[in-house]
Amino acid sequence: MPDTQALVNDFLNKLKKRKIEGSQATAKQTAELLRSVISQTRMPYTNQAAALIHSVKAVGERLIAANPVELAVGNVVRRVLHIVREEDLSLTTAAMAGLNLSAESDDEDDTDRDNHPALSAAAIAAASRSTLRPPSLQTLLEDVPDSAAVPHTSSSGGDSEGKSKSADKSSRSRKLKHDVIEAVNELIQDISTCHELIAEQAVEHIHQNEVILTLGSSRTVLEFLCAAKEKKRSFRVFVAEGAPRYQGHLLAKELVTRGLQTTLITDSAVFALISRVNMVIVGAHAVMANGGVIAPVGLNMVALAAQKHAVPFVVLAGSHKLCPLYPHHPEVLLNELRSPSELLDFGEFSDCLDFGSGIGAPLLHVVNPTFDYVPPKLVSLFITDTGGHNPSYMYRLIADYYSADDLVLERRTTSGN
């Protein structure tokens, strides 16, 4: 669809040129783009879910490649894929239930063949649940036959469906797309309202006469603090400026406008003051599957200082920031180096940036990373729109939101697709 292609290319450009700031905006736009991709996808008669998945993967792969450091893009793509699979599965189970009821009379013929079609809808649903979620007490208690039955069931179900009314299929296909788009709309809604949901929990954590420390600027943190202020809790905030972007200045300005007692400090003074701080509250760029946090640069230092002084380190993150990947060498692979001009004035240092030394290599390197990796042991609490969690609980949330099949989005070139 030329329309979609144009949209996709436009978005790809924006990602490549880093024109979109912030994971929330990126996530929202990605979700909207994928929604339009889905609505434009032509659905075959059989195996529609696979078609949807295929088209979403094709687009998603390109989006991720455009800006690999912006993990929210990948998160949303995988969320959408998971939605497609789930919707498909729920439709299949519903169809199976309907089919079983209608085909009850036929069961006697088929029972000798195999047991699969005779599986009740409940069993299928249970089986599907067990594949999607890690074993919990509930699933263990249910007597579920081998989960391998499920794929067979869906395929055989499809066959048996084909035997029955074909009109059902077309209605089902429309239904799948419809359901998926509805679910994606919900996802967009969630992304947009994550701030409010997180801010609602502020009252539990911030109390009277507390001193809060934060670094840089995060809209989530701003909303969080203001929500506590609304509840007439008076507290003070130390804002570290967060060089070299100095977003702390913006946050300080915002907080002052809303009437909070703010003190702006330099990043180097964080260790000096942390002994007098009650809590450190920061936002994150992304949360990895092990509970580690990709955060703006400088926060690892703050987290270490907080651990040293036994100050709780609270990370606020919307669910679109939750990434199912594990971080390997995150300082290098998940980091971006920005321009040295933010640190050094090129004019002043032009003599030092000369490449004409004896060995021909530049004598001066400037390192200006964008992100820092905070290991999970330094984080006390994650506050997401679903509530407060421990870093070790992150894998559960991931299992809720993502499917294991979607972790690797790159398609194999040998498949010839």
Next chain:
Amino acid sequence: MDPRRTARTVSDPKVRQVGFFTPAPPERSISDPPRFQDPIQPPSPSSTQVNDQSPSGNSLSPVMIPPAHHHSDNFLRTALQATSPPKAFSYSAKTVTIPPENEDVASLFSPGRKVVSAKSPSSFPGVKASSVPASELTTVSVVNLPPGISEKAGGASVEVQNDRPVSAKTLKEKTSKAERRALQEAQRAAKAAAKAEGTKASSAASKVVTSANTKPSKATKPSSQKNDGSQVAASEKKGDDRAPEKDRKKDAPHPRMQYDDKSRVEKAKKRAVVKQTEARNRVELFRHLPQYEHGTQLPDLETKFFELDPMHPAVYKVGLQYLSGDIRGGNARCIAMFQAFKEAIKDYSTPPEKTLIRDLTARISSYFLKNRIAKLPLALSESEAKSTLMLDIDRFINEKIILSEKVIVKHAVTKIRDGDVLLTYGASSVVEMILLHAHELGKHFRVVVVDSRPKLEGQLLLRRLVRKGLSCTYTHVNAVSCIMQDVTRVFLGASSVLSNGTVYSRVGTACVAMVAHAFCVPVLVCCEAYKFHERVQLDSICFNELGNPDAISKVQGREEINYLDGFVNQENLQLLNLM
């Protein structure tokens, strides 16, 4: 009539005058001489400066350093006792009052101390506090901003008092104390100057006071000597060393001047040479430190250069240099201060009815110098005495600063191997010498220079290293955890090493040391022995210096970062610039 006599009617001078100062104008109140004999008297800033004691025609105005605990402050303060009227100047002395503070402050405010005449600088720069827990060697230097509080005339009065009753006692001063004081004061002066804040007087005043105060008190241990030196030498970058003043005494050191005590602040203000306006929004946590707005005091002070009778122009000049930031670094400041003292001594001539020893001792609050002066045999003629003193000063500088640096470098280069990646923070003169020397020896290594706002001192070091051909990486303190994985050793400089093992240095040093510890990278702190101090400190808040808050809201070199334009006057917003 002896101007000093009239000074007795002045209220208690907490501030001691450091250095040479001319008799204060009659309207100045001079601290009560007996006051210094009562060691527990709360410092009462004399409203006037006792400038009247300067030798005829000699006008030495040490830069008034804020009541920083530095000896040098005191010294400067007395020096600043210029002819300017007893109005209190508040200057934001850059003089960082670091460690010597103990003594200085104590002296400032302890009753026993001589009060410096009114010219004491108003601002009392906090010390760069980096308290490093002994275990971790993290030094966080917090610099206090030159508070507008200038130690007022404490110096003058102090001087008066010092002169009389104390003369006997001062003679018994231990060398170390004098040295420490001198160093402190120099340091303080340096800091004040370096900070380009206006408050020179206060630091000098405070220093003077403190030194005066300590005089009457029991003799302190010789360790003060080191402190003195350290204080002076404390590199600006590294933060100020504390005045080891207190270390002399066997009992607990007097607490430094706490700026939330209103009465003392008022008194100090009256004595200030440089007026300093209080910062509009004071940070509550740092109420015990002076917080003043850094105004443009420098032009004012420069115009007064020729009016300062009591103060020797050389000393005043050093003070101005401290204030404006021309001299940075503890060692440099110490040396500059001593050079100024030498000039002052050279120009000094004994007033008719006094003996050189007593008079000079009264004028110079520096422990070291007082000690030396006191030890002069009475039979020496004036010129001989002066030349002896100058030789002494030279020897001190040579031994304690220059030679010690050489020894440190010699030891430290053995710790550097080929293929090392060395990280350093800020700009420390000792570390720079180490790196350059190692490079000369032919070792192959890389250097990572970590810098921080608002001073951005690392850029100077970076430039010098790259010029010499070292391969360097430059980064910001926030990125230190990203870069620490590649680093093999961390070299840090220090303003002072305290009695409980903590290292006092530029703010941010503690962060670097902590991250290094987390990545299991060895940390080496290089510090001359004269910078050791007897004080103890647990964190960076007890004692520090607060710098100019405007330095935070404005980002130098990047005009697009102007989010806080027009916002600094908001009620709820406070800017904290720890040094």
